[in-house]
Amino acid sequence: xxxxxxxxxxxxxxxxxxxxxxxxxxxxxxxxxxxxxxxxxxxxxxxxxxxxxxxxxxxxxxxxxxxxxxxxxxxxxxxxxxxxxxxxxxxxxxxxxxxxxxxxxxxxxxxxxxxxxxxxxxxxxxxxxxxxxxxxxxxxxxxxxxxxxxxxxxxxxxxxxxxxxxxxxxxxxxxxxxxxxxxxxxxxxxxxxxxxxxxxxxxxxxxxxxxxxxx
Numbered sequence: 001x002x003x004x005x006x007x008x009x010x011x012x013x014x015x016x017x018x019x020x021x022x023x024x025x026x027x028x029x030x031x032x033x034x035x036x037x038x039x040x041x042x043x044x045x046x047x048x049x050x051x052x053x054x055x056x057x058x059x060x061x062x063x064x065x066x067x068x069x070x071x072x073x074x075x076x077x078x079x080x081x082x083x084x085x086x087x088x089x090x091x092x093x094x095x096x097x098x099x100x101x102x103x104x105x106x107x108x109x110x111x112x113x114x115x116x117x118x119x120x121x122x123x124x125x126x127x128x129x130x131x132x133x134x135x136x137x138x139x140x141x142x143x144x145x146x147x148x149x150x151x152x153x154x155x156x157x158x159x160x161x162x163x164x165x166x167x168x169x170x171x172x173x174x175x176x177x178x179x180x181x182x183x184x185x186x187x188x189x190x191x192x193x194x195x196x197x198x199x200x201x202x203x204x205x206x207x208x209x210x211x212x213x214x215x
Contacts, residue, residue, distance in 0.1 A: 014040050015070045022074035022161075026082045029130040034164055037071050038185045041168025064169055068161045075126070075157030076150070079136040083149065086140025119152035126156035127163075127196035164189060 018036055025031040044064055125131030139149045167185035175181035 014043075015066065018067065019070050019074040022071050023078040023081075026078040026133050026136055029133055033071075034189050035186060037067065037161065037164040038168035038171075038189065039182060040067055041165040042172040042182055042185070045169045045172035064165060068158070068165050071161035071164065072154070072158040075132075075160060076154045079132065079153040079157070080150065082133065082136035083140035083146070083153075086137040087143060089141060119148075119155070122149065122152035123156040123159055124196040124199055126160045127193045129193055129197065131196070132156075163192065 018033070018040060021031050021033040021036050025033045041064065044067065122135055125135040136153070167188050168182070171181040171185040171188075175184060
């Protein structure tokens, strides 16, 4: 599987690709950032010999810790950019939000959750489909304090990155560096997203946000 993409996973460019994909998917949730992170982690497991029947080639594969740091940092930076853009959006963004009842409700619910220390909502939203976009833009548009939002955003990005990398790495250990391992890892990632969306819907303070983030 990974021989065909070795030129990417076997070079420092994999970190740039992961960072760019994760950073931009706050604006374009359709970008396959999770797929890329899992594929890179699976390639790392294969190259270091952690995967079944793999031949160790440690100098040609991405580092697991570096992948986690790269994805988590890019996630935080993307959230920060979206937050600042929404903060400075002015009257045009405010009018766009006010025209949507769901966006208005999501913004209000997010503000209430953050004010009550409900930062778990930010972490859950990082896994839910498009939830990251809604939370980051909503926090900025509502002029929520950075100290109330960014620490939770950093924790959310680290949690998502560690989970995604672990899926790819341990999937390769258990199933080998195959398409099956990657497929199972992706199912687990999407399953976590569906679970996060379900939990958010079950919380009265986050219901509106979950409705917006649902595909």
